[in-house]
Amino acid sequence: MAVTQDDLERALRETLSRRVATPRPLAADPAGVAIRRARRAQRRRTLTGLALAGVTTVLVTAGMAQLGGQPGRPTTPTVVLGDPQGVATTSAWPVVPPPPARPVEGAVDLIVGSALVTADAKRYDLGVGPADRAQRLPDGGGWLVVGRPTAAKRSLWAVPAGGPPQVLLAGAEEVVLSPDGRQVAWRDGDQIFAGGIIANQIIATVGVTAPAGAVPARFVGDRVLVRGGPRSGGYLLWRPSAGALPTGGDRDVRDVYGVLPDGRLAGRVTVGGRSCLALLDSDLTPVRTGCGPTPAADGLGAVSADGRWLLVNGRAGARDGALLVDLTTLDAAVPDRPVGPTITGEVAWTGSAGAAYADRGGALAQLRPDRVLAGGSAASTLVSGLAAGDRPVVVTGPPDRAGRPSTR
Structure with a gap:
């Protein structure tokens, strides 16, 4: 093929211009290296976080299972009447390491201020308001504490052995407990209520309208002894399963x-x-x-x-x-x-x-x-x-x- 000198020069110039317009690939890409390193670090952090989350989930699940197996721990909300805010606070348990001591003959548990001092000389911070009455729960399950009457009326706390207090009632005019600690009766508004206490909860609540001033006084078996008001006076026995209060009363x-x-x-x-x-x-x-x-x-x-x-x-x-x-x-x-x-x-x-x-x-x-x-x-x-x-x-x-x- 006949090729002139001008054709060769034009072909050479075009080849050189194309080489100059196309960037030469670098032997090492700094941006690509940085991006790849960042992605690898992110993957490592993600895997580490997932592993820690898995361990935490296992530990929390085991802890919840252990707490759920403890006697006296409620698994559903407690019954609260009135506004419980500011009534009870949670504090350390115990506040003072229990000293070794032998029970004293005839000794009893006492509430001194906000602390419980047991018959065997152990001291616990109850974390509840001023107490008016207190009663042990059966089988060493803790204590029930009735608060003093205040402008907000009375409250009832359940204090599990070794656990924080829980408000069972608030705003009650009067609260009485059965001798075994398994029943409670109280007056709220124009009604008297009675219910059972199981796992630090009030269940099977029954309420009836009561005369003005009538309040529960104590339990007599499965009946509630009700003290009449200023007008009616005397006492009557109410069986919650029977419904309304009986009329009359022994003056x-x-x-x-x-x-x-x-x-x-x-x-x-x-x-x-x-x-x-x-x-x-x-x-x-x-x-x-x-x-x-x-x-x-x-x-x-x-x-x-x-x-x-x-x-x-x-x-x-x-x-x-x-x-x-x-x-x-x-x-x-x-x-x-x-x-x-x-x-x-x-x-x-x-x-x-x-x-x-x-x-x-x-x-x-x-x-x-x-x-x-x-x-x-x-x-x-x-x-x-x-x-x-x-x-x-x-x-x-x-x-x-x-x-x-x-x-x-």
């Missing part, structure tokens, strides 16, 4: 202190305008009356677990104080003197061996019937850690098999 029954093992009740009645002690049948009818000592009108007192003894405020001779009454000889035996200072608050019986209560000075009074029969009286012990004008709250509730308070 001669002024106070009820407790239930004997055979179902009779120990109470205060009026006989001919005089205040007397009496044993009542299941319908609140007096079956035995003793008008020797004069029981006080404050309604404070308690019956021993075996039903023999009644410790109650009253007047013997010209002196006021706590009276120990033998209910087996109520119509014959008359105490000739008080056996201890005036009762303030609840009385805790440790089986039939002894009783403990707080007196008006904030001291803990303890007595034993056998020593009283021998001429003795209650011994008072000052309680440390009390604020001025405060008093310890004696914890009541079911004792263990040995007759001592359960503090497990």
